[in-house]
Amino acid sequence: xxxxxxxxxxxxxxxxxxxxxxxxxxxxxxxxxxxxxxxxxxxxxxxxxxxxxxxxxxxxxxxxxxxxxxxxxxxxxxxxxxxxxxxxxxxxxxxxxxxxxxxxxxxxxxxxxxxxxxxxxxxxxxxxxxxxxxxxxxxxxxxxxxxxxxxxxxxxxxxxxxxxxxxxxxxxxxxxxxxx
Numbered sequence: 267x268x269x270x271x272x273x274x275x276x277x278x279x280x281x282x283x284x285x286x287x288x289x290x291x292x293x294x295x296x297x298x299x300x301x302x303x304x305x306x307x308x309x310x311x312x313x314x315x316x317x318x319x320x321x322x323x324x325x326x327x328x329x330x331x332x333x334x335x336x337x338x339x340x341x342x343x344x345x346x347x348x349x350x351x352x353x354x355x356x357x358x359x360x361x362x363x364x365x366x367x368x369x370x371x372x373x374x375x376x377x378x379x380x381x382x383x384x385x386x387x388x389x390x391x392x393x394x395x396x397x398x399x400x401x402x403x404x405x406x407x408x409x410x411x412x413x414x415x416x417x418x419x420x421x422x423x424x425x426x427x428x429x430x431x432x433x434x435x436x437x438x439x440x441x442x443x444x445x446x
Contacts, residue, residue, distance in 0.1 A: 277302040277339045280385050282371060289342050296327070299373065299381030302339065305350045306433055307389045309335040309362060315409040317397065319358065321427070322405050327376045330405065333427040335397075337386075350389040358407070359398030362391040368436055374428035388433055412438065 276289040280303050295302050309317040317335045321328055336357040340349035350364050367390045373383040397407055410418075419426055419434070 275339075276342060277304075278342055279303075282385070284369070284385050292339065293326070296380040296382065299375075299383045301371070301383045301385060303346070304337065304339050304382075304384035304386045304429075305346055305353065305389060306337040306386050306429060307335045307350050307354050307364065307391070308433070308437060309354070309358075309360075309391050309393050311394050311409055312392065313409075313411075315411050316415055317358075317393075318408055318410060318415075319397075319399065319404045320406040320408075322401065322403050324402065327378060327380045327382070328427045331427045332425055333430045334433060336403075337429065346387045347389070350387075354391075357400055357403040359400065360393060360395050362393035362395065364389040364391040367440060370432065370436070372429060372432050382429065384429070386429060386433070388436070390437070 275292050277292050277295045279287040279290055318332050320332050323329050336353045338353040340346050367388050369387045371385050375381050399407055
């Protein structure tokens with residue numbers, strides 16, 4: 267199922283401890299800024315390069331911006347890991363082993379009036395498989411080294427999604443402690 271075609275899909279509402287409180291229609295949650303559960307996936311190749319996607323022009327927010335490999339919202343009753351694997355297949359047409367690294371809460375307001383307020387679970391995987399991106403979700407993809415990526419974000423911050431920039435800081439800290 268394609269995210270663009272499921273605008274009426276529900277998200278899982280949570281408190282600041284990630285305790286499920288119920289569900290809400292996805293767009294309503296983004297209009298009201300209600301805290302809900304999300305997943306973000308970072309895939310690296312064997313050289314340690316990040317696999318990034320450029321969000322499709324039709325995305326309801328952050329269209330055309332570069333971001334992590336994929337992201338979305340778990341469905342009611344769906345495990346976070348299962349949601350991460352599902353979206354990796356749906357958005358990037360690929361599979362790889364994933365592990366959850368960390369989670370965080372963030373809130374970002376967008377020019378179109380929508381608000382991301384998410385409890386985001388971040389997953390990391392290694393894979394040398396080339397993606398087969400869904401063009402309704404992904405405009406382009408690229409592999410990029412950490413130093414080049416960090417320098418580009420420093421110079422062109424507006425080209426990247428808000429959650430990606432937050433996640434990247436933690437990924438960089440963890441990569442410094444443990445090499446991928």
